[in-house]
Amino acid sequence: MHTWIYLIFKRNFLNIALFIKEYSKDSSFCYDKILFYFAFKCKYLQQLDLAESCISAPDFVNFLQSCGDCLTHLRLSNCNFVDKLSLLTILGICKNLKVLNFSYCTLEGMDQEVSSLKNLEFLEKLDLEGSHIRTESLCKILQKTRRMRNLNLSTGYRGYRELLDLDAITIQLKNSCPDLEIIDLSGYSIITSRGITTPKPKIAAQSISIACIDCFPPVNA
Secondary structure, three states: OOOOHHHHHHHHEEEEEHHHHHHHHOOOOOOHHHHHHHHHOOOOOEEEEOOOOOHHHHHHHHHHHHHHHOOOOOOOOOOOOHHHHHHHOOOOOOOEEEEEOOOOOOOOOOOOHHHHHHHHOOOOEEEEOOOOOOOOHHHHHHHOOOOOOOEEOOHHHHHHOOOOOOOHHHHHHHHOOOOOOOEEOOOOOEEEEHHHOOOOOOOOOOEEEOOOOOOEEEOOO
């Protein structure tokens, strides 16, 4: 048995990149076949990394329905299959998620489904780099995910189409996420004193990556 297959069963961790490296030169290589193979063999799977994989949305949904109940870590960075059905399936099945990565997934046009991520009450780390999430949707998520410790809102290499309202977000963080330790706002350039001087509760952030943030007084000060 290959070492990496042994580790999957021993550690309940599946990383699609391992298979890409092992079988990408095989003409019969197919992401969907990989998921089908493991769907009924990983009943207690805890960590799933499908970053940059080319599986279909229906196969992803079927896989979660088979072995997504115990997932605590889900990484879907740069996955084009993330759609409304995928989001609803994650919400319905993966209720114990602590780590969720949607970096470079396009979340535009799915505001209602994205806002529903607020129901993932155990969420501690959320990566939304380059996802184009809207301010209103993000604030709704932060209202309920009070265990949030690590939040990545970097615009990433895609840049931004619509600036997030950093004042509204920092105020929501101060009100709802007292355990926040790390926040990445790289790529944004404006935050006013309204977001900085909001009264307690205080964020005990240990690491802040902001990169070229300019601070201005609020417009209606």
